[in-house]
Amino acid sequence: MTGFLVVSAAVYGVVIGSFLNVVILRVPEKVSIVKPPSACPGCGNRISTRDNLPIVSWLLLRGRCRNCAMHISARYPVVEALTGALFVLVALRFGWSWTLPAEIIFVSGLVALAFTDLDRMLLPKVIIYPTGGLVLAALVAAAAVQGSWHRLAIAAGCGAAEFVLLFTIHFISPRSLGFGDVRFGPIIALALGWIGWRYAFVGFLAANLVGSVIGVILMATGKAGRKTLVPFGVFLAIGAVLAIAFGGLVHYPT
């Protein structure tokens, strides 16, 4: 049963990852994610279905357009593989459970938002709100089926606490933390808080730790200065994934 779940998660993951590539590319440009169909930016040729298979097509074509041989970024198969890996992670972590749909939606949103933030320092509302709304709806459904309203209340409490914290930081120093992060953080705390409030805590701590380490490395290598803006959403997303993967292994003081 686990084998079937893992294989399904991997397949769905790379397919959703392929869709997320379109979202990451088009949403910041305010272009429809449905129309027009994908085309090569070099020759304008429409990409056929057989050349649009996640990961496989890129490998078979060795990262080039079939028509004009223009280089196709390795980012596309990387996003697909990453999404597949995250789907497998949550499938292994939560199994067939009412929690699974919420966390699947959650990690999909994480990938889309981490990459728009990395590319353009943007956490678009049109990605944040649907992600938050769908995660919340899935958690409400899970709470209703299981009668676990207490758990939902804890998750909502984590979301509210992170909102207050990030809003305060943003209020004191808008340059160090954009309002996109103030919207994004509470969704992460909600999805992690459902697993347990400690996970929300570990996720936030891990985000700051990873952010600090990378910040120090960038400054030490001269790639960033004190005033360089950092896409904090990327670190929030990394922290969330670390919490899901390893949050249960941390020993908490009692």
Ligand SMILES: [Zn+2]
């Ligand atoms: Zn082409």
